[in-house]
Amino acid sequence: MYEITxxxxxxxxxxxxxxxxxxxxxxxxxxxxxxxxNDVLTAMHVVxxxxxxxxxxxxxISPAADTKPFLVQPLGVFNDxxxxxxxxxxxxxxxxxxLTSAESQWDLAVIGLRTRIADVTGWVxxxxxxxxxxxxxxxxxxxxxxxxxxxxxxxxxxxHGVFDxxxxxxxxxxxxxxxxxxxxxxxxxxxxxSAGDDASSTYAALYGSGTWDWFERTLASNxxxxxxxxxxxxxxxxxxxxPQTAGVIAVGGSASGHLEKQGDVDWFKVxxxxxxxxxxVLGEGAxxxxxxxxxxxxxxxxxxxxxxxxxxxxxxxASLVFTVYAAGVYYVAVSAPPLSPSSTTGTYxxxxxxxxxxxxxxxxxxxxxxxxxxxxxxxxxxxDGGAGVDHWMLxxxxxxxxxxxAGGAGWxxxxxxxxxxGQDMVxxxxxxxxxxxxxxxxxxxxxxxxxxxxxxxxAVGPQAVQNRPLVGAIVQYxxxxxxxxxxxxxxxxxxxxxxxAGGADHPAFVRHLFRNVVGALPSExxxxxxxxxxxxxxxxxxxxxxxxxxxxxxxxxxxxxxxxQTGLEYVAV
Numbered sequence: 001m002y003e004i005t006x007x008x009x010x011x012x013x014x015x016x017x018x019x020x021x022x023x024x025x026x027x028x029x030x031x032x033x034x035x036x037x038n039d040v041l042t043a044m045h046v047v048x049x050x051x052x053x054x055x056x057x058x059x060x061i062s063p064a065a066d067t068k069p070f071l072v073q074p075l076g077v078f079n080d081x082x083x084x085x086x087x088x089x090x091x092x093x094x095x096x097x098x099l100t101s102a103e104s105q106w107d108l109a110v111i112g113l114r115t116r117i118a119d120v121t122g123w124v125x126x127x128x129x130x131x132x133x134x135x136x137x138x139x140x141x142x143x144x145x146x147x148x149x150x151x152x153x154x155x156x157x158x159x160h161g162v163f164d165x166x167x168x169x170x171x172x173x174x175x176x177x178x179x180x181x182x183x184x185x186x187x188x189x190x191x192x193x194s195a196g197d198d199a200s201s202t203y204a205a206l207y208g209s210g211t212w213d214w215f216e217r218t219l220a221s222n223x224x225x226x227x228x229x230x231x232x233x234x235x236x237x238x239x240x241x242x243p244q245t246a247g248v249i250a251v252g253g254s255a256s257g258h259l260e261k262q263g264d265v266d267w268f269k270v271x272x273x274x275x276x277x278x279x280x281v282l283g284e285g286a287x288x289x290x291x292x293x294x295x296x297x298x299x300x301x302x303x304x305x306x307x308x309x310x311x312x313x314x315x316x317x318a319s320l321v322f323t324v325y326a327a328g329v330y331y332v333a334v335s336a337p338p339l340s341p342s343s344t345t346g347t348y349x350x351x352x353x354x355x356x357x358x359x360x361x362x363x364x365x366x367x368x369x370x371x372x373x374x375x376x377x378x379x380x381x382x383x384d385g386g387a388g389v390d391h392w393m394l395x396x397x398x399x400x401x402x403x404x405x406a407g408g409a410g411w412x413x414x415x416x417x418x419x420x421x422g423q424d425m426v427x428x429x430x431x432x433x434x435x436x437x438x439x440x441x442x443x444x445x446x447x448x449x450x451x452x453x454x455x456x457x458x459a460v461g462p463q464a465v466q467n468r469p470l471v472g473a474i475v476q477y478x479x480x481x482x483x484x485x486x487x488x489x490x491x492x493x494x495x496x497x498x499x500x501a502g503g504a505d506h507p508a509f510v511r512h513l514f515r516n517v518v519g520a521l522p523s524e525x526x527x528x529x530x531x532x533x534x535x536x537x538x539x540x541x542x543x544x545x546x547x548x549x550x551x552x553x554x555x556x557x558x559x560x561x562x563x564x565q566t567g568l569e570y571v572a573v
Contacts, residue, residue, distance in 0.1 A: 001169060001466070002559020003566050004138065004147045007064040008074055008242075008303060011179065011187045014121045015147060016040055017065040017140045018175065023053035031139035031176030032111065033189050034063060034123045036219045038226050040111040041126075042175030043192050043204060044086050045099075047109050055084060059111060063121045066146045069402045072297055072305040073335060074241055075120050076263025082225040083112035085218045087204075087211060099202070104194035105161035107204045108211065112222035115261070126215070127188035129180060130207035132156045132163075134519065137201075139176025139193060141169040145566050150462075151557050153519040154178055154190075154203065161208015163191050166519055167462075168201045178203040199463075239266035241333065243303065249332065251277070254351035257334060259291060261345060265335040267299070268350060273327045276355040278319065281334050283348045285315025290346030291336070294318045299331040306330075306404055306412065310337055321355060323380050323423050328409075367428070376413075376421040385429040389448065389479055392426050398434040398569070405565050411441060432567070437468060439567040440475055443560065445550070448478035449568050450560070454549040455487050457558035459500060461516040465558055465568060472570035488545035497541065506531045509541055517554045 004012050014034040021027050028049075032042035040061055047056050060079045066072040087108040099107060138149045154163040163178055177189040191203035206212055238258050239247040247268035249255045257266045279298055283291030296318035297308040306322065313319035324330070332352065336344035365374060367386040374383055375393040383392055394401065394413070401421075402414040410427035426432070430442040430449070440449035452474040456464035464470060478487065491497045498504035501512035510530045514522040522530070533539045539547070548554060555561070 001141075001144065001148050001150050001167075001462075002562025003145050004149050004562065005304070005565045007066065007147050010122060011124045012138065012147060013064040013075060014118075014124045015064065015138050015176065016042075017062045017067055017071075017147075018042060018046060019060040019062075020047060020056035021058035021060075022049065023057050026052060029067075029140065029142070029172055030174045031172070031193070032061065033138075033177040033192070034117055034121045035110075035126050035189060036123055036222065037116050037118045038113040039123075039219050039222050040113065040117070041177070041189065041192060041215075042109055042111060043194050044107045044109040045194070046175040047084055047111065048086065061111065061113075061117070063117065064147075065140075066305055067140055068145050070305075070308055071337075072308065073263075074265060074303065074305075074333070076241070076265050076335065078113055078115055078117050078263050080114045081111050082114045083222060085110045085112065085221075087214055099195040101157060101160045101162050101164075101202055104202045104204050105208045105211070107194040108192065108206075108215075110215070110218045110222070112218075112225050114225050115263075116226055120263075124177065124179070125186060125188045126206060127180065127182075127190050128205075128207040128212040129188070129190050130156050130205070133180050135178060135180045135190075137165060137167065137169055137173070137176065137178050137193065137203075139169050139173030142172035143170050144172075148173070149562070150559070151519065152178075154180075156205070156207070161205045161211055162194070163203040163205050165196075165201045165203055166199075168196045168198055169193065170196075170198070178205075239268065241265040241267050243267075243269070243301075243331070245269060245331070249350060249352055251352050251354055254349050256289070256347065256349050258347050259334070259336060259345045264345070265333055268332045268334070270330050270332055270352055271328070272324045272330050274324055276321065276323050278321050278353045278355050279309075279332050279350075280313055280320075280353075281318040281348050281350050282313065283315075283317055283346060285313055285317035286349075289348040291344075291348040292316060292346065293336055293344065294348055295335045295337045296320050296350070297333040297335070298322055299333055300404075300406060301329045301331075302407065303331070304404060304406075305333075306406075307402075307414070376415075376424055378419055378422050380422045380424065382425045382427075383429060384427045387428075389430045389442075390428065391431040391433050392424070392429050393433045394421050394435070396420060396434060397436040398439065401432075401434070403432065403439065403567065405567075411567075437569050437571055438472070439569055440471075441567050443564045443568060445555075449475050451478045451482075451484045451487065453558050453560060453563060453568060454554060455484060455491075457554045458513055458516055458545055458549045459491055459497065462558045465563065468569055468571040471568060472572050475568075475570055476572070484549060485542060485546045488542040488549070492541045492545070497545075506534045506541075510534070510544075513545065513548055517548050517551065517557060519557065 030046040191205040245267040281294035282288035309320035371388040415421035
């Protein structure tokens with residue numbers, strides 16, 4: 001499983017984080033996908049729960065959202081729904097909440113909005129394809145770090161309208177789409193997550209008997225909620241939520257704006273030097289506008305949320321103090337929080353001011369050419385580890401910190417506990433050491449943690465990167481300087497690979513590696529071909545292991561790009 005960081009690109013900008021509020025006051029979160037001008041496809045059990053009183057009373061839909069360490073909604077929030085359409089009323093026929101394949105095929109619903117969400121998000125095409133394929137699943141699982149994805153193999157059921165998938169995103173991803181890339185390069189949603197366990201999942205498909213007809217009729221009927229698909233609905237937006245925004249603000253200056261509609265987000269470009277700044281959005285609280293409850297978010301030049309504030313200003317106004325370590329272009333995003341008790345549209349003023357203070361009181365801590373271990377302090381520090389395997393030591397548990405990849409500028413590490421570790425910027429640093437675990441940051445192909453992830457993907461499968469003690473053992477082995485080939489030779493010579501594969505013979509070895517890298521067993525022809533290479537001495541088991549480990553397919557299967565953005569957690573052994 002890997003985090004999708006380019007959330008505002010296609011098709012991910014149409015993937016939605018859904019929060020439902022029920023008649024009993026409880027809230028649940030799930031996933032969905034925009035499939036029409038005002039249509040969001042999800043699972044039926046996302047919006048209907050008999051144990052909570054039936055249909056959800058409120059539904060907030062946030063496309064392209066980031067959910068951790070805090071909720072960021074770059075494309076706004078949409079909660080003006082007008083119709084919920086179920087595939088069938090008795091999808092959970094025995095009422096036990098545990099869905100069989102026969103029940104999952106009916107676990108589909110479409111949320112019809114009164115707003116043209118696709119004007120902001122675009123939409124993902126749909127298909128009633130009924131053949132097995134390799135694709136991608138996407139959603140917002142509670143065990144993830146935001147929008148998460150996984151490369152999978154989807155097996156079409158011959159008995160029911162479902163796809164059986166050889167992986168699981170987990171709870172919270174329900175309603176998220178199963179995506180298929182077609183031969184022409186287009187991407188289609190062919191189903192949504194209905195049920196599963198830790199190892200596999202079932203997706204309600206659009207190819208089930210009568211399902212496609214129901215789906216097309218539902219999308220057509222929802223057009224009346226917006227007066228027909230061509231009807232204009234919103235006033236022109238003053239500032240776009242993209243780097244191409246017309247909004248610009250200078251340090252020490254201010255600008256005015258207007259959230260014209262529910263879910264609107266305005267971005268302002270600002271050029272910042274290293275230092276401490278206050279970012280404020282003044283609305284009704286300060287008497288500077290009509291916006292009742294502003295939210296301010298500071299974004300990196302690449303659109304990554306660095307920090308946010310909701311109510312630290314006057315009334316419900318927003319006020320954020322943030323230390324900038326790397327000079328450059330940033331964006332100040334103005335929006336309103338989801339399900340706000342106050343006005344989410346209106347006028348406002350936004351301003352940026354330089355703050356005096358000890359942002360760089362401790363200056364730069366420069367590492368040596370060897371392996372450095374340096375402890376953080378309550379000061380805001382900058383650490384350049386230099387060469388070697390360098391460790392930045394922190395006092396709290398991982399959950400107490402916000403860690404953001406700032407690209408070439410390094411990593412920002414902010415302690416949410418006041419007066420302990422402050423806010424640090426680390427560069428050329430391989431490990432963040434928390435009191436309960438370690439976060440490996442060295443995940444390029446030639447790095448120790450990068451080699452560990454590749455090896456685990458081939459030897460055990462992509463799920464192995466979630467096994468923190470196992471990851472710890474392998475990372476520490478590669479910290480000694482071992483190559484990927486040496487790691488593979490150790491696994492083979494020790495008999496570990498034979499144990500994992502269920503035998504030391506070449507066919508068992510080939511099938512095991514192929515399944516871990518591709519996600520499915522090889523054909524008999526492919527098995528025989530690879531075995532011939534081993535029999536002829538073209539490859540040893542270790543060298544074939546290494547060749548497969550370095551394939552882009554293995555990198556994709558373990559989510560290496562996502563890990564490079566989030567780091568790889570492990571427990572030291």
